[in-house]
Amino acid sequence: MIHILVAKIKRVLQGCGAIAAFEEEEVKLLGSVGSPFVIRVQIALKLKGIEYKYVEEKLGYLSETLLNYNPVYRMVPVFVHNGKPISESRVILEYIDETWKQNPILPNDPYQRALARFWSKFIDDKCVAAAWKSVFMPNEKERSEASKELLEALQFLENELKDKFFGGEEIGFVDIAALFIPLFQEVAEFQLFTSDKFPKLYKWSQEFYNHPIVKEIMPSKDQQFAYFKARAESLAAPSK
Amino acid sequence: MIHILVAKIKRVLQGCGAIAAFEEEEVKLLGSVGSPFVIRVQIALKLKGIEYKYVEEKLGYLSETLLNYNPVYRMVPVFVHNGKPISESRVILEYIDETWKQNPILPNDPYQRALARFWSKFIDDKCVAAAWKSVFMPNEKERSEASKELLEALQFLENELKDKFFGGEEIGFVDIAALFIPLFQEVAEFQLFTSDKFPKLYKWSQEFYNHPIVKEIMPSKDQQFAYFKARAESLAAPSK
Numbered sequence: 001m002i003h004i005l006v007a008k009i010k011r012v013l014q015g016c017g018a019i020a021a022f023e024e025e026e027v028k029l030l031g032s033v034g035s036p037f038v039i040r041v042q043i044a045l046k047l048k049g050i051e052y053k054y055v056e057e058k059l060g061y062l063s064e065t066l067l068n069y070n071p072v073y074r075m076v077p078v079f080v081h082n083g084k085p086i087s088e089s090r091v092i093l094e095y096i097d098e099t100w101k102q103n104p105i106l107p108n109d110p111y112q113r114a115l116a117r118f119w120s121k122f123i124d125d126k127c128v129a130a131a132w133k134s135v136f137m138p139n140e141k142e143r144s145e146a147s148k149e150l151l152e153a154l155q156f157l158e159n160e161l162k163d164k165f166f167g168g169e170e171i172g173f174v175d176i177a178a179l180f181i182p183l184f185q186e187v188a189e190f191q192l193f194t195s196d197k198f199p200k201l202y203k204w205s206q207e208f209y210n211h212p213i214v215k216e217i218m219p220s221k222d223q224q225f226a227y228f229k230a231r232a233e234s235l236a237a238p239s240k
Numbered sequence: 241m242i243h244i245l246v247a248k249i250k251r252v253l254q255g256c257g258a259i260a261a262f263e264e265e266e267v268k269l270l271g272s273v274g275s276p277f278v279i280r281v282q283i284a285l286k287l288k289g290i291e292y293k294y295v296e297e298k299l300g301y302l303s304e305t306l307l308n309y310n311p312v313y314r315m316v317p318v319f320v321h322n323g324k325p326i327s328e329s330r331v332i333l334e335y336i337d338e339t340w341k342q343n344p345i346l347p348n349d350p351y352q353r354a355l356a357r358f359w360s361k362f363i364d365d366k367c368v369a370a371a372w373k374s375v376f377m378p379n380e381k382e383r384s385e386a387s388k389e390l391l392e393a394l395q396f397l398e399n400e401l402k403d404k405f406f407g408g409e410e411i412g413f414v415d416i417a418a419l420f421i422p423l424f425q426e427v428a429e430f431q432l433f434t435s436d437k438f439p440k441l442y443k444w445s446q447e448f449y450n451h452p453i454v455k456e457i458m459p460s461k462d463q464q465f466a467y468f469k470a471r472a473e474s475l476a477a478p479s480k
Contacts, residue, residue, distance in 0.1 A: 072362060072396055086354045088361060095354040114326045114335040121328060122312060156312055 027052040028080040030066060032059045034219050034227025036180040037089040038077040042217045043176050044093050048100045059227065060234040090120055093173060105173045116167075119160060120177035126153040131184045131192070136232050154181070154198055161200040164207055171211055175204075182208060187224045267292040268320040270306060272299045274459050274467025276420040277329040278317040282457045283416050284333050288340045299467065300474040330360055333413060345413045356407075359400060360417035366393040371424045371432070376472050394421070394438055401440040404447055411451055415444075422448065427464045 029045070029052050031038035045052055057066050057076050069078045069085035078085050079092040081099070086092050097105050106113050130153060133146035157178070160166070166174035182205035185192040193201045208214055219227075269285070269292050271278035285292055297306050297316050309318045309325035318325050319332040321339070326332050337345050346353050370393060373386035397418070400406070406414035422445035425432040433441045448454055459467075 081351070084351050086351070086358065088358055091354050091357045091361065094357060095350055098350040098353065110335055110338040111321070111324050111326070113338065114331050117331045117334060118326065118328055121331065 024082075026080065026082050028055060029053070030055045030057050030069065030078040030080070031076045032057050032227065034224045035059075035076060035231075036183050039179060039183075039217060039219070040089045040176050041077045041079055041092050041096070043171070043179070043213060044096045044105055046213045046217055047103050047105065047171065048096065049102065050096070050100055059230045090124070090177065093176060097173075103170075105167070105171070105176060107167070107172065116173040119157070119166065119174045122153070122156070123174070123177045123180065127157070127178075128180050131181065131188075131190075135184075135188045135190060136235070150192070154193060154201060157181075158193075158198045158201050161204055165204065171208070171214070175208060178204075179208065179214070181205070183218075183224060186221065187228050264322075266320065266322050268295060269293070270295045270297050270309065270318040270320070271316045272297050272467060274464045275299075275316060275471075276423050279419060279423075279457060279459070280329045280416050281317045281319055281332050281336070283411070283419070283453060284336045284345055286453045286457055287343050287345065287411065288336065289342065290336070290340055299470045330364065330417065333416060337413075343410075345407070345411070345416060347407070347412065356413040359397070359406065359414045362393070362396070363414070363417045363420065366390075367397070367418075368420050371421065371428075371430075375424075375428045375430060376475070390432070394433060394441060397421075398433075398438045398441050401444055405444065411448070411454070415448060418444075419448065419454070421445070423458075423464060426461065427468050 027045075027050060029038070029041055031042070031054060033056065042054075055065070057063055062074055066076070066078065067074060069080065070076075070087045073087055075087070077089055077092060078087050079095070080086075081095075086095050093105065106116055127150060130146045130150035134143055134150050137143045137146060163169060165171050166178065181192060181201075184190065185205070192198075193205070195202045209218070218224075267285075267290060269278070269281055271282070271294060273296065282294075295305070297303055302314055306316070306318065307314060309320065310316075310327045313327055315327070317329055317332060318327050319335065320326075321335075326335050333345065346356055367390060370386045370390035374383055374390050377383045377386060403409060405411050406418065421432060421441075424430065425445070432438075433445070435442045449458070458464075
């Protein structure tokens with residue numbers, strides 16, 4: 001309903017030449033289906049109701065566009081706003097939150113914002129790498145050490161979870177960052193948190209997956225599985 | 241001169257009971273002399289003219305205060321504002337910039353802010369670890385690989401440097417993050433960038449060190465050396 005109204009207003013304003021610049025706005029996301037870092041950006045855009053063009057980049061294949069937009073990491077997600085590219089999912093999330101103010105994902109209070117940045121960085125530094133290693137490292141001892149690290153990290157998150165979501169009653173920055181964990185649990189069929197080990201995280205993961213926007217964005221289990229498999233293979237391939 | 245004036249104004253306002261809250265403000269920094277991550281916070285506070293209490297934490301020794309304020313990483317820097325602790329130097333820098341608006345260290349434009357966040361994260365992810373490994377890894381092959389990685393990373397920074405500083409005409413977020421590199425070059429006596437290899441970074445490091453605030457904050461070479469030695473020893477010690 002709102003879309004129809006917006007489209008009508010646009011047409012009227014276009015008619016009198018008032019919003020050429022507005023009409024030219026380009027919002028583009030380079031992603032690979034199943035990538036948790038891409039899903040982060042998709043959820044933020046959906047929460048804010050931003051329309052964008054999605055460009056699929058095949059995992060393990062470096063398109064010219066990707067090399068051009070992200071010469072440093074050569075990875076998705078790359079977010080492009082009016083021709084200007086941004087890489088690194090947490091950096092993209094902050095940009096989106098600063099550019100489109102509706103439905104903020106970072107809290108307004110500077111201290112709460114600092115905590116959100118701290119915990120989302122913690123998830124990337126401590127949970128994501130450990131989760132990955134705990135499944136994909138060839139050496140059993142390394143896998144076991146990574147699992148131990150991961151459980152310690154999850155305990156910190158369990159203690160930090162005070163409300164329905166990390167962001168309170170609504171999904172916020174830390175929830176979006178943390179989506180990697182339940183997704184990993186599901187795809188790797190790895191019992192990271194069960195209702196008895198980490199009851200709050202377990203409940204959170206249920207709430208998160210049942211959120212209408214998350215449900216809409218989340219790729220199918222097959223797509224997620226295909227992504228993880230391709231990623232593991234591309235990491236296992238001899239480096240150039 | 242300004243300090244005397246501020247003290248006078250405070251006394252007048254205190255006299256009429258107007259600034260009880262202001263007077264109670266607690267700004268504290270837990271650090272270890274020589275730590276590049278602590279120096280980052282000190283430069284930001286100095287640039288903004290914020291007075292604070294500095295609490296020295298002995299490297300390798302976990303005080304109760306440190307454990308209490310930073311149970312996750314148990315490391316300095318920890319910044320404490322009115323009893324609320326914040327860890328992770330880049331998170332602290334953002335908090336300081338949001339809380340005290342004078343002399344901003346992040347640009348005002350969202351896209352430029354995103355770039356500053358991207359490059360400061362790049363410095364931490366790609367330069368700091370590689371610089372460290374290139375000197376301290378016991379295995380020569382690993383040291384040599386890390387050196388190669390570091391030089392590739394520095395080339396990206398060299399290409400990115402357009403003005404006097406990364407922040408333009410004034411020191412900004414990326415400059416503060418990047419201080420690790422010339423400091424490491426100096427302490428490890430490691431010729432990371434010379435005027436012919438990385439002419440722009442070389443010039444930048446001279447400008448940076450000659451900035452009056454950086455000059456004032458930077459610990460002596462002996463202090464920096466002692467920090468690096470202690471840090472290397474604490475990392476080489478068997479983990480608990």
